Amino acid sequence: MFDVDVIRQDFPILHQQVNGKPLVYLDSAASSQKPLPVIQAMDEYYRTTHANVHRGIYQLSERATEAYENARKKIARFINARSWREVVFTRNATESINLVAYAWGRHHVKAGDTILLTEVEHHANIVPWQQLAAETGASVAYLPVDERGCCDMAALELLLDNTVKLVAFTQMSNVLGTILPAEEIIARSHAAGAVVLMDGAQGVPHMATDVQALDVDFLAISGHKMLGPTGIGILYGKRHILEEMPPFLTGGEMIRRVTKDSAEWNDLPWKFEAGTPAIAEAIGLGVAVDYLNRLDMHSVRQHEIDLMSYALRRLSQVEGICLYGPHDPTARGGAIAFNLGDTHAHDLASILDHEGIAIRAGHHCAMPLHQKLGVPATARASFYVYNQPSEVDRLAEVLEMARQLLEG
């Protein structure tokens, strides 16, 4: 069923040459490519259906509204939300987290409170909390992780004192690939009376995620990392929490009534969607979810475990390589960071690019983690549904060449 050759046919971008070499795209953790059904759905939308949504009394607008709201329902089902009202469209995972930091944080976090993060977080799940802390007098604490990104669960118990109002952690490290023990973190945080936000930017595209089973309070997702278009993200929130939150952005769409002096908010989820939404993008993301469902998220996960097993084996043969993250491929997602001797990751990336291989090099928006690892930068290869073992081979071969070239 899960046939990479067939899948690759749906991704036109992969079939190109870079510097005369076939493109090997290994940067899906930064942003995934898009399959034809997603690209075509948006194209079709603009050619046949576009109009502003929700208020229009004419067929284009009614069709556009239905398509937009239908996408929301698909996404709600994909993460097993209780209701589509719990799914808010944003621009990206970053905006989703900021929405919570502003609209929930500004009203629940006070001086003396603690916001607990982990040491593997992406800047998107650090800086909004630093800002909230600076404004409110709260403080930010970090759950320590070991050099493979595994959380110190004993430390969690100690850190979860009664000042902790919010625990925000990533489902999967975007650098080390480590999958965090979400259920346990959530359950213990709840037991300690904290609200929990999970950054699903890396996890949701790669593993089946059930917000009800996890019992998570907030979940942030980026559309562009899960085969969807740019410009669309998701904030899931438990309904009763979203209900009592004030709005974040205000304006049209999110109001029921406005007078010169006051305004009354619209129902969920529109209370949090001010102005004309990213309509085509929501529709595109809905189709991306259809595509992932068709592949089946368990098969997606298995594919990445297989590929990662192979990558761990093959890459460890490269002399001088240092592979970061868990050794066990089932304990990690499809991203792997590495360094090669004393060579700077930027040089690796340049040389790989010259051979048509796209990886990422730098701090991957996780500077505190790199400070912990004691390196300014790492190189990172990351996989998705369209990647295959032969691409791992290419990567390993060129890394071997690079070593020889740079070490001379």
Place this chain on the structure above:
Amino acid sequence: MFDVDVIRQDFPILHQQVNGKPLVYLDSAASSQKPLPVIQAMDEYYRTTHANVHRGIYQLSERATEAYENARKKIARFINARSWREVVFTRNATESINLVAYAWGRHHVKAGDTILLTEVEHHANIVPWQQLAAETGASVAYLPVDERGCCDMAALELLLDNTVKLVAFTQMSNVLGTILPAEEIIARSHAAGAVVLMDGAQGVPHMATDVQALDVDFLAISGHKMLGPTGIGILYGKRHILEEMPPFLTGGEMIRRVTKDSAEWNDLPWKFEAGTPAIAEAIGLGVAVDYLNRLDMHSVRQHEIDLMSYALRRLSQVEGICLYGPHDPTARGGAIAFNLGDTHAHDLASILDHEGIAIRAGHHCAMPLHQKLGVPATARASFYVYNQPSEVDRLAEVLEMARQLLEG
């Protein structure tokens, strides 16, 4: 040069039947349709170029970054900004205004201050200021307009006392079509020491707008109303004001450096663009601007003046019609609100839709203005580059039929 028949060929959506009648799309003030070059540029982007921007050391990412930043430069030139650094990408005009209300407003507006709006504003330019006022203890005041949307400039002089920190007004009313005297409002507001935000959601798509000539401090724009895709908007801000503002959304992309305890911001404009941006959408908007430049904004404006002259004449022949807004077509943009006897605008919209004509009916996100007009709702037809006199005729004919039907 400006040939509507030729232009219409670029808009595939217009060539469809609704209920067996040719579609007449008269709702561009809510959202414009998109020409083929815009649709194709985004399609092409996803098929050949997509990658995350700014940090990638490989060709896809470099090409994507160049296309994204190039779009910013096109838009900066379109509004004659001094520098592309003054152009921030947002989701829509609503987010642009909220960005100012949060990042500028929260730091400059204090208890006792006044935020001065006008009575014709869209909710997007009312509610964020009400919220800011509620949080800071400032108050919101409204510059009165007459029933045609013309500002009382004597009142402006009186209202502009030294408590006014910000004047926020729309370039063009989205209901009445009235073009506000922007230069004069801005000059007088500056003379009184106030900062000025202009809501260009309606104005910028329809008339040449020069931020340097206007000397406006902030300008909010929606991409989807100016032939661009959904999910992209613009905030223009004068560089020295943007420089000294704290960021709004925080996370990746907008930082230079992050430690566990602190963060340092990136340069303009990225300081205000947290997370993965709406890359394809920015590129699409850049192509929309190319398209408008090719048509020439002065020709666009002339086309709408001609069409509005005709519409004012033809629609005034419909018995029982009440047309809102200025009589002089050069004093207004391409939107015209009306009511027909005692008939509710919703009934008109339904009947028009049944005949393939798409207009908007309701309060158009301008409830305070409708309170002023003394009607709960109006019907609104709005034009853009692809509309033509024969569509005005269709509208008038069906309105005449509707009158007979409903009044019996």
Place this chain on the structure above:
Amino acid sequence: MDDFYRENILDHYRHPHNKGELAQPTHTHQEDNPLCGDVIRIDLDVNENDVIDQVGFSGEGCAISQASASMLTEMLEGKTLEEAKQLGKEDILAALGIELGPVRLKCALLSLKVLKGAVYGLSSLPDDEDEDW
């Protein structure tokens, strides 16, 4: 065109049934739809046998909201409160007999919403079952 706003809608709109307020209603409720400014109030006179003796509606708005209110009051005549509670979306739509988009649906169903408010009282209103997936 003629087949769209059907004669019965136009009849009810031009000549609404049960239009007016009751002097001393046993049940009354009013709501508006801020999107369009439609306002509907319904007054009921329910006798000791829980039967609706008299019904009146007032308010203003579009043809759809006015016609459906008129039709709804007709349906209520002689019904018990229990029977009134059973009235649903489908009954209104069947009476109107035309297809409506989501915005106009709100116009059509405003009077039903007002009726529910009147017969249940606001506090015991059952959840909106508009949540179909």
Place this chain on the structure above:
Amino acid sequence: MDDFYRENILDHYRHPHNKGELAQPTHTHQEDNPLCGDVIRIDLDVNENDVIDQVGFSGEGCAISQASASMLTEMLEGKTLEEAKQLGKEDILAALGIELGPVRLKCALLSLKVLKGAVYGLSSLPDDEDEDW
């Protein structure tokens, strides 16, 4: 592949010229590029005739930043401060002789930025002319 990181880059990277700190520099400046962790410091010894007598660079980073720093220090030898101020982007790129994307350009130009900081002093640094439209 071999044509990409050309021999001269690799030479400068493996065997940097003027690597090391000066004991008592008349001018010194350091900057880093947080994106990749590259750090470069440049020390100058400028004599009473405004001629650069000695130059040393220190720091760490990628091959491009290290090689371009080494190349830059070579160019500085025997130049006057005024001549050093004239050095620009093009000089570095010509010396490297390869095409670089925007991210790597920052690596390549870090040492030039540090040099400008050293010769101008931070307060009188001319505006970045990186603002081409």
